């Protein structure tokens with residue numbers, strides 16, 4: 001796959017953004033700031049920025065003809081290696097722009113995919129990214145893409161009259177199929193693991209990239225998850241046990257961050273990672289309180305949650321990085337807008353106790369206490385109950401054990417079902 005930075009030498013990048021009707025200029029500038037962060041994360045140095053107000057995207061080049069010339073000159077002058085567009089380009093636009101500007105042109109999805117590709121560590125994340133990249137590549141496949149590996153499709157396998165392009169396409173389809181099989185296998189393994197820890201209720205940290213989700217996981221669960229002031233530090237769902245009180249534990253799940261205009265292919269292929277979040281009883285929506293574009297971020301996260309079918313899951317808004325706040329009224333204002341919000345600093349350890357309590361209260365609400373009797377002749381049921389509930393009390397009677405349990409609603413239901421079977 002093509003990388004933005006192909007050598008150790010940092011590549012110089014020019015950023016290009018557009019202001020479409022309905023977008024304010026300051027918002028567009030902040031979007032360019034975000035693109036600069038993405039470029040930095042991809043290992044490039046930003047040497048120039050261009051913004052153009054347009055009424056509608058130009059079908060051939062997105063930006064106007066004059067602006068294309070300006071960008072080309074700027075790229076030449078500054079010795080840029082690559083031009084990064086903050087929008088997605090159609091295959092035709094990308095091709096035209098590359099021809100006019102005479103530099104590599106990468107669009108927003110291409111850039112995000114590139115970052116995911118370099119950051120993927122586990123086999124699953126790597127397969128997910130590769131899948132998304134191939135799907136992104138497919139419609140962009142033209143004769144130029146002749147650098148693709150094609151040993152497999154070389155001599156003998158090519159049908160009469162079949163062009164290189166068709167061979168490449170066929171090869172990509174085949175790889176997509178293989179990756180999907182591989183991901184399905186990983187998913188099944190994960191399902192097994194997940195079922196084993198089903199006793200505990202789950203809370204998932206979700207939110208915009210760089211909001212501090214992993215930092216919060218570390219602060220709350222005392223774990224050493226990778227944290228970085230870069231975008232997309234986390235690509236895998238990490239699960240930790242979180243002690244809410246002495247005998248009350250839940251699982252806390254860290255997830256991949258969201259971003260404005262997250263490529264659809266990525267959302268689709270990361271769906272299985274996000275399934276961990278989908279199983280959560282509560283979502284902790286982590287918001288960077290110090291970010292000027294906070295409202296945009298919240299909107300984006302809500303939109304992605306919606307796409308994932310999680311819009312009606314209970315959410316606790318968690319404003320993080322309050323140590324950076326300068327405006328004394330911020331907390332009051334946001335508390336009014338987001339009832340039930342908790343304000344914390346993962347870095348300084350502020351508000352963590354309150355957050356623990358908020359999570360505990362949330363879970364308390366949908367837990368049940370039940371008393372069950374398990375005959376000595378059915379020890380396997382005792383083991384099963386151990387896996388599904390917290391045991392508050394245990395006493396032995398003549399024919400078996402009597403347990404007082406606390407379990408989530410669904411688990412209480414499962415336990416009752418299991419025990420109502422004939423003895």
Ligand SMILES: Nc1nc2c(ncn2[C@@H]2O[C@H](COP(=O)(O)OP(=O)(O)OP(=O)(O)O)[C@@H](O)[C@H]2O)c(=O)[nH]1
Nearest residue numbers: 210211212213214215228229232233234257346347
């Ligand atoms: N000042 C301040 N910085 C914080 C706080 N919490 C996290 N950070 C910093 O914010 C940056 C991002 O933190 P992460 O925990 O990696 O954020 P994330 O949400 O997991 O990011 P992705 O995994 O990339 O989506 C790091 O540089 C952290 O040190 C905080 O409470 N205050």
Ligand SMILES: [Mg+2]
Nearest residue numbers: 213214233234
């Ligand atoms: Mg993270």
